[in-house]
Amino acid sequence: MLTQERHQLILQQLAQYGTVKIKELILLTDASESTIRRDLSELENAGQLTRIHGGASTINTISHELSFPEKSTKNQVEKMAIAKAAASMVEDEEYIYLDAGSTTYEMIPYLQNKKIVVVTNGITHIDALSNYEITTYLTGGYVKHNTKALVGQGATTSMESYRFDKCFLGVNGVDFNYGFTTPDPEESFIKKTALRYSQKSFALADFTKLNKVSFSKIADLEDMTLITNETEDNRLLPYKNLSNIKVV
Amino acid sequence: MLTQERHQLILQQLAQYGTVKIKELILLTDASESTIRRDLSELENAGQLTRIHGGASTINTISHELSFPEKSTKNQVEKMAIAKAAASMVEDEEYIYLDAGSTTYEMIPYLQNKKIVVVTNGITHIDALSNYEITTYLTGGYVKHNTKALVGQGATTSMESYRFDKCFLGVNGVDFNYGFTTPDPEESFIKKTALRYSQKSFALADFTKLNKVSFSKIADLEDMTLITNETEDNRLLPYKNLSNIKVV
DNA sequence: CAGTTTTCAATCATAAACTTTCAAAAACGT
DNA sequence: ACGTTTTTGAAAGTTTATGATTGAAAACTG
Numbered sequence: 001m002l003t004q005e006r007h008q009l010i011l012q013q014l015a016q017y018g019t020v021k022i023k024e025l026i027l028l029t030d031a032s033e034s035t036i037r038r039d040l041s042e043l044e045n046a047g048q049l050t051r052i053h054g055g056a057s058t059i060n061t062i063s064h065e066l067s068f069p070e071k072s073t074k075n076q077v078e079k080m081a082i083a084k085a086a087a088s089m090v091e092d093e094e095y096i097y098l099d100a101g102s103t104t105y106e107m108i109p110y111l112q113n114k115k116i117v118v119v120t121n122g123i124t125h126i127d128a129l130s131n132y133e134i135t136t137y138l139t140g141g142y143v144k145h146n147t148k149a150l151v152g153q154g155a156t157t158s159m160e161s162y163r164f165d166k167c168f169l170g171v172n173g174v175d176f177n178y179g180f181t182t183p184d185p186e187e188s189f190i191k192k193t194a195l196r197y198s199q200k201s202f203a204l205a206d207f208t209k210l211n212k213v214s215f216s217k218i219a220d221l222e223d224m225t226l227i228t229n230e231t232e233d234n235r236l237l238p239y240k241n242l243s244n245i246k247v248v
Numbered sequence: 249m250l251t252q253e254r255h256q257l258i259l260q261q262l263a264q265y266g267t268v269k270i271k272e273l274i275l276l277t278d279a280s281e282s283t284i285r286r287d288l289s290e291l292e293n294a295g296q297l298t299r300i301h302g303g304a305s306t307i308n309t310i311s312h313e314l315s316f317p318e319k320s321t322k323n324q325v326e327k328m329a330i331a332k333a334a335a336s337m338v339e340d341e342e343y344i345y346l347d348a349g350s351t352t353y354e355m356i357p358y359l360q361n362k363k364i365v366v367v368t369n370g371i372t373h374i375d376a377l378s379n380y381e382i383t384t385y386l387t388g389g390y391v392k393h394n395t396k397a398l399v400g401q402g403a404t405t406s407m408e409s410y411r412f413d414k415c416f417l418g419v420n421g422v423d424f425n426y427g428f429t430t431p432d433p434e435e436s437f438i439k440k441t442a443l444r445y446s447q448k449s450f451a452l453a454d455f456t457k458l459n460k461v462s463f464s465k466i467a468d469l470e471d472m473t474l475i476t477n478e479t480e481d482n483r484l485l486p487y488k489n490l491s492n493i494k495v496v
Numbered sequence: 497c498a499g500t501t502t503t504c505a506a507t508c509a510t511a512a513a514c515t516t517t518c519a520a521a522a523a524c525g526t
Numbered sequence: 527a528c529g530t531t532t533t534t535g536a537a538a539g540t541t542t543a544t545g546a547t548t549g550a551a552a553a554c555t556g
Binding site: 002003004005008123126129130133135136137138139140141142143145148150152153154155157158161 | 300383
C-alpha cells in the first residue's frame with residue numbers, strides 16, 4: 001500500500017468517525033505499528049490531525065462530535081479483526097449474504113476490489129458498499145427503526161429469489177449446548193433463512209458473546225463456522241475441539 | 249506497446265484511482281520497470297502527475313474529494329412547495345408508496361404525526377422516515393449506486409405483495425402528448441408497477457420539467473394527478489384545463 | 497500509590513524503491 | 527543494406543521506507 005493511500009485512508013477514517021485508533025489502522029492497512037506512527041507524525045506536522053494517546057483525532061473534534069454519530073468503540077479492534085478474517089473467506093465470483101450489524105459492516109472495506117455480488121438486509125451497509133463499488137442487492141421488508149435492519153415477511157420472501165455461496169451472520173450468543181442465539185426473533189428468522197439458502201455459513205462473534213445465551217435460537221454450533229478472537233481466559237475452551245471454528 | 253499507449257494507460261489509471269503503483273503498471277503494460285520509471289519521469293516533467301515512492305498520483309488528489317460535497321439545491325424552494333402540497337393529500341390510516349428521488353424526499357417532514365404506512369424504493373428516505381417514526385417498508389432490489397434507488401426484478405416483485413391508497417412519483421418529463429417520462433427505463437418500470445397497485449397516483453414535477461420529454465414513458469397524463477408549481481411564463485398553459493392537476 | 501499493562505519515541509538492520517549508467521534491440525532515414 | 531538515433535531492459539550503487547526491538551512514558555488497576 002502506498003504511503004499516500006494510507007494517509008488518505010487515515011484522513012478518511014477521521015472525517016467519518018472523528019477519532020481513530022492505531023490498532024484499527026493497522027488492521028485496515030496491513031502496515032506495521034511503526035509505519036502508522038510515522039504516518040500520524042507526518043500528518044500531524046502537516047496540520048491535518050492531532051495525535052492522541054492510542055490514535056489520532058481531527059483538529060476540531062468538537063464540531064465533528066456534534067454532527068456525526070460517534071462510532072461505538074467497544075471491542076472495535078476485535079470486531080475489525082474478526083471482520084477481516086471473515087472477508088478473507090470471500091473469493092471472486094461469489095454471491096454473498098451480508099447480515100445487518102456492526103461486525104459484518106466492518107467486513108466491507110476488506111471486500112474492496114473483489115468481484116462479488118452482495119445481498120444484505122442492512123440499510124447502513126449500503127453507503128459503504130456503494131463507495132467500494134460492490135454490486136449490491138437489498139432485501140425488502142419492514143425497517144426496524146433502531147438498527148436500520150430489514151426484517152419480516154417481506155425480507156424473507158425476497159431472499160427466496162437468491163442463493164448464496166457464503167453467508168456471514170452476526171450472533172449475540174454462542175453456547176456449547178444452545179448453539180447460536182440472538183435477541184430479536186424477527187432477525188433470528190432472517191438469519192435462519194439466509195442460512196438455508198447458503199452453501200457455507202459463518203457466524204461472527206467476538207469473545208464477549210461466548211458462553212452467552214440470547215433469546216432466539218438461530219442454529220446449532222455445527223451448522224455454521226464460528227469466527228471469533230483469542231482471549232487470555234479459557235472462554236474458548238469448550239469450542240477448541242470443534243472442526244468449524246476459526247480463531248483470529 | 250507504444251510509448252504513447254503506455255502514457256495514456258498511466259493517466260487513465262490515475263484518473264480512475266487517484267494513485268497507481270509501479271508494479272501494477274508493469275503488469276498492465278508488460279514493460280520493464282525501467283521503462284515505466286522513464287514514463288513516469290516524463291509525465292511528471294510534463295506536469296501530468298506527481299511521482300511518489302512506489303508509484304505516482306494525480307497532481308491534486310484533493311480535487312477528487314472536493315467533487316463529493318453538495319448536490320445542487322436547484323429549485324429547492326419549488327420542490328419543497330410541491331412536496332408540501334403532495335403531503336397534504338395524505339390522510340391517516342393510509343398506505344402510501346413514496347418513490348425514490350429528491351422531490352418525494354421533501355415530503356417526509358410534512359408526513360410527521362400522520363398515522364400511515366410508507367413503502368419506498370428510496371434508500372435515502374429511510375433516515376428521515378425513521379426520524380419521524382413513520383412505519384416504513386423498503387422494497388428490495390438492485391442498489392443503483394448513484395441515486396441509491398432500488399430497481400430491477402427484486403423491487404417489482406416485492407411490490408406485488410403490497411397495495412397502496414396513494415403513490416407519489418417523481419417524474420423528469422411532462423408533455424401534453426407523450427405524458428410522463430423519466431430517463432432510466434428501470435426506474436420507469438418501478439414507477440409503472442407502483443401505479444398499477446395504487447388507488448390514486450400523483451406525479452411531482454417542478455416547472456422545469458414541463459413540456460420536456462425524457463426517454464422512458466411512465467404513464468399518460470390522465471393516469472396521474474400532476475402536482476406542480478406556478479410560473480410567470482405560459483408553460484402551464486397546455487395543462488390548465490386538465491381535471492387532474494394541482495398547481496401550488 | 498505501587499504494580500501492571502499499554503502506548504510511545506528512538507534506533508537499527510533489512511527490504512524495497514530509486515537513479516544512473518550502459519549495452520543490446522528496435523526503429524528510422526538515406 | 528548500412529549507419530544513426532531512439533527506445534528498452536538489466537545491473538550497479540544510492541536513497542528511502544519499513545518492521546522489529548528496546549527502554550521510557552503514559553494510562554490503567556486495585
